Amino acid sequence: MKYDPKKIEKHWQKEWAKQKLYETPDTAKGKSNYMLLTEFPYPSGNLHIGHWYAFALPDIRARYLRMKGYNVLYPIGFDAFGLPAENAAIEREVNPRDWTEDNIKYMTKQLASMGASFDWSREVRTIDPDYYRWTQWMFVKMFEKGLAYRAKTKVNWCPRDKTVLANEQAGGGVCDRCGTQVEQREIEQWMFKITAYADRLIDDMENLDWPETTKLAQRNWIGRSEGARIKFKLQTSSRKPQAEYVEVFTTRADTLYGATFVVISPELAQQWIDVGWKADDEVWSYITTSLNRTELDRQTEGKEKTGVFTGIYAINPINDEKIPVWVADYVLGHYGTGAIMAVPAHDERDKEFAKKFKLPISKAALRDANEVIIDLKKKDAGNHEKIYHLHDWILSRQRYWGVPIPMIRCDDCGYVPVSEDDLPVKLPKLDDYLPADDGRSPLAKATSWVKATCPKCDKPAERETDTMDTFVDSSWYYLRYTDPNNGKEFAGKERMRLWMPVPIYVGGAEHNTMHLLYSRFFTKALYDLGYVEFDEPFIGRRNHGIVLGPDGQKMSKSRGNVVDPDAEVERYGADTVRMFLAFMAPYEQGGPWDPKGISGASRFLQRVWNIGQGDFKKSSSATKVIHRAVKNVGEDIMGLRFNTAVSELMKALNDGEENMSRENFEMFLKVLAPMAPHITEELWHQLSHKDSIHIQPWPEYDEALLVEKEVTLPVQVNGKVRDTIVVPADAPDSEIQERALKAEGVMRHMSEKKPKKVIIIPGKMVSIVV
RNA sequence: GCCCCCGUGGUGGAAUUGGCAGACACGUAUGCUUCAGGAGCAUAUGGCCGCAAGGCUGUACAGGUUCAAGUCCUGUCGGGGGCACCA
Numbered sequence: 001m002k003y004d005p006k007k008i009e010k011h012w013q014k015e016w017a018k019q020k021l022y023e024t025p026d027t028a029k030g031k032s033n034y035m036l037l038t039e040f041p042y043p044s045g046n047l048h049i050g051h052w053y054a055f056a057l058p059d060i061r062a063r064y065l066r067m068k069g070y071n072v073l074y075p076i077g078f079d080a081f082g083l084p085a086e087n088a089a090i091e092r093e094v095n096p097r098d099w100t101e102d103n104i105k106y107m108t109k110q111l112a113s114m115g116a117s118f119d120w121s122r123e124v125r126t127i128d129p130d131y132y133r134w135t136q137w138m139f140v141k142m143f144e145k146g147l148a149y150r151a152k153t154k155v156n157w158c159p160r161d162k163t164v165l166a167n168e169q170a171g172g173g174v175c176d177r178c179g180t181q182v183e184q185r186e187i188e189q190w191m192f193k194i195t196a197y198a199d200r201l202i203d204d205m206e207n208l209d210w211p212e213t214t215k216l217a218q219r220n221w222i223g224r225s226e227g228a229r230i231k232f233k234l235q236t237s238s239r240k241p242q243a244e245y246v247e248v249f250t251t252r253a254d255t256l257y258g259a260t261f262v263v264i265s266p267e268l269a270q271q272w273i274d275v276g277w278k279a280d281d282e283v284w285s286y287i288t289t290s291l292n293r294t295e296l297d298r299q300t301e302g303k304e305k306t307g308v309f310t311g312i313y314a315i316n317p318i319n320d321e322k323i324p325v326w327v328a329d330y331v332l333g334h335y336g337t338g339a340i341m342a343v344p345a346h347d348e349r350d351k352e353f354a355k356k357f358k359l360p361i362s363k364a365a366l367r368d369a370n371e372v373i374i375d376l377k378k379k380d381a382g383n384h385e386k387i388y389h390l391h392d393w394i395l396s397r398q399r400y401w402g403v404p405i406p407m408i409r410c411d412d413c414g415y416v417p418v419s420e421d422d423l424p425v426k427l428p429k430l431d432d433y434l435p436a437d438d439g440r441s442p443l444a445k446a447t448s449w450v451k452a453t454c455p456k457c458d459k460p461a462e463r464e465t466d467t468m469d470t471f472v473d474s475s476w477y478y479l480r481y482t483d484p485n486n487g488k489e490f491a492g493k494e495r496m497r498l499w500m501p502v503p504i505y506v507g508g509a510e511h512n513t514m515h516l517l518y519s520r521f522f523t524k525a526l527y528d529l530g531y532v533e534f535d536e537p538f539i540g541r542r543n544h545g546i547v548l549g550p551d552g553q554k555m556s557k558s559r560g561n562v563v564d565p566d567a568e569v570e571r572y573g574a575d576t577v578r579m580f581l582a583f584m585a586p587y588e589q590g591g592p593w594d595p596k597g598i599s600g601a602s603r604f605l606q607r608v609w610n611i612g613q614g615d616f617k618k619s620s621s622a623t624k625v626i627h628r629a630v631k632n633v634g635e636d637i638m639g640l641r642f643n644t645a646v647s648e649l650m651k652a653l654n655d656g657e658e659n660m661s662r663e664n665f666e667m668f669l670k671v672l673a674p675m676a677p678h679i680t681e682e683l684w685h686q687l688s689h690k691d692s693i694h695i696q697p698w699p700e701y702d703e704a705l706l707v708e709k710e711v712t713l714p715v716q717v718n719g720k721v722r723d724t725i726v727v728p729a730d731a732p733d734s735e736i737q738e739r740a741l742k743a744e745g746v747m748r749h750m751s752e753k754k755p756k757k758v759i760i761i762p763g764k765m766v767s768i769v770v
Numbered sequence: 771g772c773c774c775c776c777g778u779g780g781u782g783g784a785a786u787u788g789g790c791a792g793a794c795a796c797g798u799a800u801g802c803u804u805c806a807g808g809a810g811c812a813u814a815u816g817g818c819c820g821c822a823a824g825g826c827u828g829u830a831c832a833g834g835u836u837c838a839a840g841u842c843c844u845g846u847c848g849g850g851g852g853c854a855c856c857a
Contacts, residue, residue, distance in 0.1 A: 124837050162794065212775095213774065213775070213851085217774090217851095220773070224857080248857080249856095263845095328855095330857095331857080335857080336856075336857065341857085347857070352855095387857095389854095415851060516824085583782090583794085584795090585782065592782080594781080596781095596797070597782065597795070597796050599795095603810095606794090606810095643782090643794085646795090647783090647784075647794035647803080648794085716790090716837075716838070719837065761838095764789050768837080769837050
């Protein structure tokens, strides 16, 4: 028979589906339960080679674990709400729902072509009302606990997508969906109080098996600083604000003696004006212009500092020195107290400012920070404090394609949550779902939907028309996988006990700060509310790399370097594509797709097929190399070292091909099965087996076979290898030394000299110093 | 500016964590095979010297520690990433 991947792959995919081979029972079966999680795709419309990298490779590990006796859940779903879908739909003039659902259908078909062992019976879609009912329910629970609240804030507004963006989604001042420069707007928004969890989000990472880079990214993002809050008394003057003190935050309380002036942010100055400060015209105009500038302006307009003296003086509590108070926009309103003590001797920015405005730069006499804080405490002028870069999570979006926020606004009662029985608040079907420029969600146009009665007082009221950020949807989907059809709870506790927390979560490094942080926050909030029994969702995390185009650049249509997985499957078969993706680079690194390189994987599988078609040998000389493969391939798969796992298989084939017994070959097939599930299943059945190779136990290797009876030891003379000797593995040092000194290459280089020292590292090498 | 990671053949990458650098593969060369090949097989393949045996050299660069360094330490250069007027 000829190897025809197209035929056998389709055949087995159908057969596995028919047998429900990968449907995972919710029982404690086998060694233990194990959910291998990968980020669920967004239904963009076409399976990308990146999807293969993200799903087909972890599938190798899922299959391996199953063969090792674990009850493995490898779930899949679609993160189907969101701006990209909506934008694409608008572009094509179709309804986002139709566009999304069509894409899901198509991608589901494509996903099947990978031969991945997903349990499709647990598919989760965030756009399904049975799913987002619980997204809404969680919002309500968090609202009730004060973890979701409404506040007016300066927000990132994308003028193109016409919606608010979280800080995380407006990195560098551009919308991460469409690349447009964001503007600052003051809007009342729904927020999640993620800052209340800042300390736990940092401290609880300690015991997680996550990449250090990810932990670091989260730590940086949360940005905890420990320091002191210090009160400077404002000196009496006719124009002083109502405030008696200005409070500053510093991480350098030890430099307090060197403070030569205080700088407040324009935002704080504004507040002072609000409480009756009569600033003069120059100050007034500085504040107004600064506040009208966007955050982006303030940050990108070079390092040239601007500012103006307020006319007010403050008293340094440590030495009663009288120092001037300035306003300057290099001090940020939203960080710390919105005011700083300037120590030009120790801070570059303060020095720059002092130089420009000819303020004194005294040499600071340093004192122990703790002592300073103790002193301040005595005077009631300051204490120890921690602050964070992290902001609360703005979750409202003025867009159509998302989960409606389940709140009702009543003129008398304010915002009241929709009662639990009335969930889900279904997203109404709208013909006109285009975003509006007035900052109101398209849902505002669904007038009959908007009308509601207040759950508290029964008076006519209005629904909230904003929808939720998609990151809310994806912050708890892993919980739903454990119990996807539960109509009474988001997931039953028993079910979660079986599968949670997730032992390993594989995904892209781009989620280091957002998705992973949000999911941890959700889990912790649910834990505090008593709905889950663990406060970290993902014990292990691994990032995978990115497959680049053959030119080494990120794949993109405009560059024309996109590798189409369907075309590769058509030409080589899914098994070959899987093998090559596994082989081409370390998984956590990724790299360029080499169109020629894939032929290596193709040749390998062809050779495997050929052995299956021939006669087996009686010889057992391949046994040793196969056993070595069993050991090494298993270990490599566990460590996600797929590239070296493939090379182990290739080595085993190279060494054992000529002398393969039937027994050896079957063992080899089992070890290859997780990577190339179709060809191995076909060959397995050609060997007259009736059940699937994928439910066979992973072979045991014989440790004794792997121990070499003889070892080849390199012998160094003065640090250079001059010869090798072959000795029994258990030879005593004396024998090794004797043999080493007699080796031809060694004698030649010792030229009659006596050895000064002979170092023998058992099983490794011999080193002779002359 | 601060923090983190990485520099190994023509290419992707191995290297049991301090113990024979270049496994495995791509590519290339030569030969065989085939009507043909974007096919298959065999051999070779870091560089330099040599017919060969063998020798020298070699993991960005310069030092250092060690019997032994791709691996550890110091400095330099180059590349990538994160945070960024964050007090």
